[in-house]
Amino acid sequence: MENVILIIHLILSVGLIGVVLLQRSEGGGMGLGGGGGGAVTGRQAAxxxxxxxxVLAIAFLCTSVSLTVIAARNAAGGSVVDLLPPDSATEEVLPSLPSGESLIPPTSDDAPVAPPRSE
Known part of the structure; x- marks a missing residue:
């Protein structure tokens, strides 16, 4: 059922694009103007x-909403994170934090600031 609605949705989208492109321009759009002639002329055709x-826009919106409802109905109730085992999830996500002493900047007695020169 989802595939049928999806195919109808795609056909409607292509049809809607085509119909919008076939409509007569009202002028002013990107400097192209709405000169005489064209595929559709007259008020009745417009x-x-x-x-x-x-009609195509309303049908497109209806298929969009129905596809959303179907996708929500088929979706699992939980999150992907809920599928992880509890022990490995905490170790991988929250590594051990460094102690307070390792956060202090090195002093002059520690390792040199620059590596020794090779001559």
Whole structure:
């Protein structure tokens, strides 16, 4: 059922793109203007194209919502993190923190700041 709705959704998306591209420009869009001529002229044709666009858009939204509902229904109830065993999850995610003494910057008695020169 999900595959059928997905195929219908894809067909509707391609059809919606095609119908929007076939519509007559109202002008001003990216400097292309809405000059005379074109595939669709006249008010009746524009109204028919508008109705087809609305029908395809509503059908597209309905298939989008139905695909979301189906995906939510098929989803597992938990998180991926819940699938990890409890012992290994804490060791891998939270490594041991360094002690307070190792956070102090080195003094001059410790290792040299720069490595020795090789001559």
């Amino acid at each position: 109204t028919a194209m508008t109705k087809v666009t609305w």
